[in-house]
Amino acid sequence: MIVTKKIEIKGLVQGVGFRPAIYRIAMNHLIKGTVENTNAGVIIVAEGLEKQVDSFINILPDQVPVAANITSINIERLPVQNYPDFKIIKSSSNSDEITQVSPDIAVCEDCLDDLKHQPHRINYPLTNCTNCGPRFTIIKSLPYDRLRTTMAPFEMCPTCRDEYTNVLNRRFHAQPVACNDCGPKYTLLTQHDQITDFIQLVKAAALMIDSGKLLAIKGMGGFHLACAALNREAVLKMRELKCREGKPFALMVRDLTVAEKFVILGEEERRLLTSWHRPIVLATSLGTIPSEVAMGLNSVGIMLPYMPFHHLLFEQMNSDVLVFTSGNFSDEPIIIQNEEGIKAFLDKTAAVIFYNREIVNRTDDSVAFVVNRKSRLIRRSRGYAPSPVNLNLNMEGIFAAGAELVNCFAIGKGTQAIMSQHIGDLKNMETLDFYSESIERFSQLFRFVPILAVADLHPDYLSTRYAEEMNIPLILVQHHHAHMASCMAEHGLTEKVIGICFDGTGLGTDGHIWGGEFLYGDLLGFERFSHFEYIPQPGGDAVTKHPWRMMVSYLVHYFGTGIFEEYPFILEGIDKTECNVVVSMINNKINTPLTSSTGRLFDAVSALLGICRHAAYHAEAPMQLEAVVDPYTDSVYSWIPGSSISFKPLFRQILDDLSTGISVGEISGKFHNTLVEVVVTTAKTMRTKLNTNMVVLSGGSFQNKMLLQKTENKLKDCNFAVYSQEQVPSNDGGIALGQLAIAAQRRLHNRL
Ligand code: ZN
Ligand code: ZN
Ligand code: FE
Numbered sequence: 001m002i003v004t005k006k007i008e009i010k011g012l013v014q015g016v017g018f019r020p021a022i023y024r025i026a027m028n029h030l031i032k033g034t035v036e037n038t039n040a041g042v043i044i045v046a047e048g049l050e051k052q053v054d055s056f057i058n059i060l061p062d063q064v065p066v067a068a069n070i071t072s073i074n075i076e077r078l079p080v081q082n083y084p085d086f087k088i089i090k091s092s093s094n095s096d097e098i099t100q101v102s103p104d105i106a107v108c109e110d111c112l113d114d115l116k117h118q119p120h121r122i123n124y125p126l127t128n129c130t131n132c133g134p135r136f137t138i139i140k141s142l143p144y145d146r147l148r149t150t151m152a153p154f155e156m157c158p159t160c161r162d163e164y165t166n167v168l169n170r171r172f173h174a175q176p177v178a179c180n181d182c183g184p185k186y187t188l189l190t191q192h193d194q195i196t197d198f199i200q201l202v203k204a205a206a207l208m209i210d211s212g213k214l215l216a217i218k219g220m221g222g223f224h225l226a227c228a229a230l231n232r233e234a235v236l237k238m239r240e241l242k243c244r245e246g247k248p249f250a251l252m253v254r255d256l257t258v259a260e261k262f263v264i265l266g267e268e269e270r271r272l273l274t275s276w277h278r279p280i281v282l283a284t285s286l287g288t289i290p291s292e293v294a295m296g297l298n299s300v301g302i303m304l305p306y307m308p309f310h311h312l313l314f315e316q317m318n319s320d321v322l323v324f325t326s327g328n329f330s331d332e333p334i335i336i337q338n339e340e341g342i343k344a345f346l347d348k349t350a351a352v353i354f355y356n357r358e359i360v361n362r363t364d365d366s367v368a369f370v371v372n373r374k375s376r377l378i379r380r381s382r383g384y385a386p387s388p389v390n391l392n393l394n395m396e397g398i399f400a401a402g403a404e405l406v407n408c409f410a411i412g413k414g415t416q417a418i419m420s421q422h423i424g425d426l427k428n429m430e431t432l433d434f435y436s437e438s439i440e441r442f443s444q445l446f447r448f449v450p451i452l453a454v455a456d457l458h459p460d461y462l463s464t465r466y467a468e469e470m471n472i473p474l475i476l477v478q479h480h481h482a483h484m485a486s487c488m489a490e491h492g493l494t495e496k497v498i499g500i501c502f503d504g505t506g507l508g509t510d511g512h513i514w515g516g517e518f519l520y521g522d523l524l525g526f527e528r529f530s531h532f533e534y535i536p537q538p539g540g541d542a543v544t545k546h547p548w549r550m551m552v553s554y555l556v557h558y559f560g561t562g563i564f565e566e567y568p569f570i571l572e573g574i575d576k577t578e579c580n581v582v583v584s585m586i587n588n589k590i591n592t593p594l595t596s597s598t599g600r601l602f603d604a605v606s607a608l609l610g611i612c613r614h615a616a617y618h619a620e621a622p623m624q625l626e627a628v629v630d631p632y633t634d635s636v637y638s639w640i641p642g643s644s645i646s647f648k649p650l651f652r653q654i655l656d657d658l659s660t661g662i663s664v665g666e667i668s669g670k671f672h673n674t675l676v677e678v679v680v681t682t683a684k685t686m687r688t689k690l691n692t693n694m695v696v697l698s699g700g701s702f703q704n705k706m707l708l709q710k711t712e713n714k715l716k717d718c719n720f721a722v723y724s725q726e727q728v729p730s731n732d733g734g735i736a737l738g739q740l741a742i743a744a745q746r747r748l749h750n751r752l
Helices: 018-028 050-063 109-117 158-165 198-210 232-242 267-274 308-316 338-345 429-445 462-468 479-490 540-545 547-559 576-588 598-608 620-627 648-659 664-690 705-717 732-748
Strands: 002-012 032-038 041-049 069-078 086-089 186-189 215-218 223-228 251-253 280-285 299-303 321-326 351-355 367-371 374-379 388-390 398-400 410-413 416-419 452-456 474-477 497-507 513-521 526-532 694-698 721-723
Touching: 002 050, 018 032, 018 041, 018 050, 018 086, 041 050, 050 069, 109 308, 186 198, 198 215, 198 223, 198 308, 198 351, 215 338, 223 232, 223 338, 232 321, 267 280, 267 367, 267 374, 338 351, 367 705, 374 732, 398 732, 410 732, 416 732, 429 462, 452 462, 452 732, 462 474, 474 479, 474 732, 479 497, 479 513, 479 694, 479 721, 479 732, 497 598, 497 664, 513 598, 513 664, 526 664, 540 547, 540 598, 547 576, 547 598, 547 648, 598 620, 598 648, 598 664, 620 664, 620 705, 648 664, 664 705, 694 705, 705 721
Parallel strands: 032 086, 215 351, 251 299, 280 367, 398 452, 452 474, 497 694, 694 721
Antiparallel strands: 002 041, 002 069, 032 041, 186 351, 215 223, 223 321, 251 321, 280 299, 367 374, 388 416, 398 410, 410 416, 497 513, 513 526
């Protein structure tokens, strides 16, 4: 019997070679009918023998391209139409619902092969196909068609057009399809010269890197700065250029074999590194990375080539490992425009290398790490954004402003939370511009009309101010409630849970700075069950640059200034006058907000161990403290439980350990173990009193691998159901998702 079925598929189905794949599957199953892109997804009409149509539908999900992600399939029976064949029909935009935009996809193996063998693509550095290439970075509007991308000005040559129109070709409807004859081209510009012949260009670039020069190279989502990582002078020059004293650099390595000379890779790390997302993976260092790159940290950020250009460059170079850092200055957004790149880098590097295709949506390299065999994100950008997170909540029309540091915003489209790419620290004008431009772009791209805004409780966050100025109803959400909700949203939790949120800073409902929080609640609201004891934070935010001030504050708070006479080594190397100023700020309560922050506790311990007293970058003290940790110690320090958790005994015991010459590695290990014990003990108390077994872990402090791993495992050993963040960062980059979930749930329950 002949039947006709309409199959509506939603999810990430555009720009990933979906329709041609459907065509080929239809051919194999002798199916007739049509497939088309709409704003809402892909619609297939399949006609054929009932058995064949059903088996076609059954195998569809398994045979779609790697980057596709089907979220729903809806099937409807139609009257028989007697189609003569199977056709891909033109995109129509007949719905206000919007489909997903694919993230950018790393170059595929087939395309790398084409660089060697396909006559019109020999060494063509922007080769792509339906399975790979730029997407989000070049899309201006939907539906996804070449004319709505920055490929529009490039007219296809006859060969490319043949491929583009041949349904059996891998480049069928590959919107950015291009070749040596018709595609965008690279240019290498020096102060005196310009090279446009690609072979000459890439050879010159390779020679410059190998001889220790710095290059600015336009990538997928913005400019990079690159140099040979094993050339000490080059790396020091790079530090100077980036005005970056202490922060480690990310590396791009030739291949996995080279990567394993520098870092330890487990199965999951290898999978992540070679995945089409191609993030920077933070992996444990083997100690073979030069110190001027790694800067004392035990993890190194490493990635594999992801554009044809990267591969072609490695072919010409002797260097196997490059410093590959984003092309920006300090905290400004990475540069995407050619003229700007030239202006910024031409006189500071040996050459600026760029191509004449525009980047519309700026993306940084994403950063991920692996704990307990799961990948976690620290920065969610290229290769991930703007993939949505699907929730069981209607979020339509909700705009979530995010927090301030490592900002991401989010918009609600139906049950999808569409998270922006990493925006950055909303502290300078350039980043704020990037923020508001991106909001406008997302609104246009996803046809988003905000009707409800949600922002952080902190009135001074520029994101909160932006939301206020939208002049639509606004919900303010406490920072750590948003952290907890972000993790809950990812895992579809709506019941009451124990929320353990450890981070650096977030305004509390009592006006103090929170950050070591044990919450109990759901998406509608929360109670604060317990928190780290309040400690004065002398100088407010400025403290984060001077971890020693938190050390002084903790010690004075617990023991008074007499402690400095008892253990004279504490203040060695610290300016006496500055120290006196800090002590008098504390005593006179001048500019000393109170904090329960985990980050500040790490600062204090890190400074006390002499590991980091002055921080060159955000969270250096906690990261350096984690870097020295001796993972084999089982000992813990004492602490005092309660609604306000005191670390007084811990500080006394650390001082005694230091006096008796116990190694900083062991002390750091004991400190980490203590925090794990604090979490587990408090969670057990909460379980008994509140009768829930579910624990949600969030906040930037859970980017600490040791802390996350041990906490998760110990909680599981005690039969807790433990949830941690995987799809969005546990740092403030994940806040917008929590804000969105809270606003949606409150709207649903009329609790705005
Ligand atoms: Zn490809
Ligand atoms: Zn061509
Ligand atoms: Fe936070």
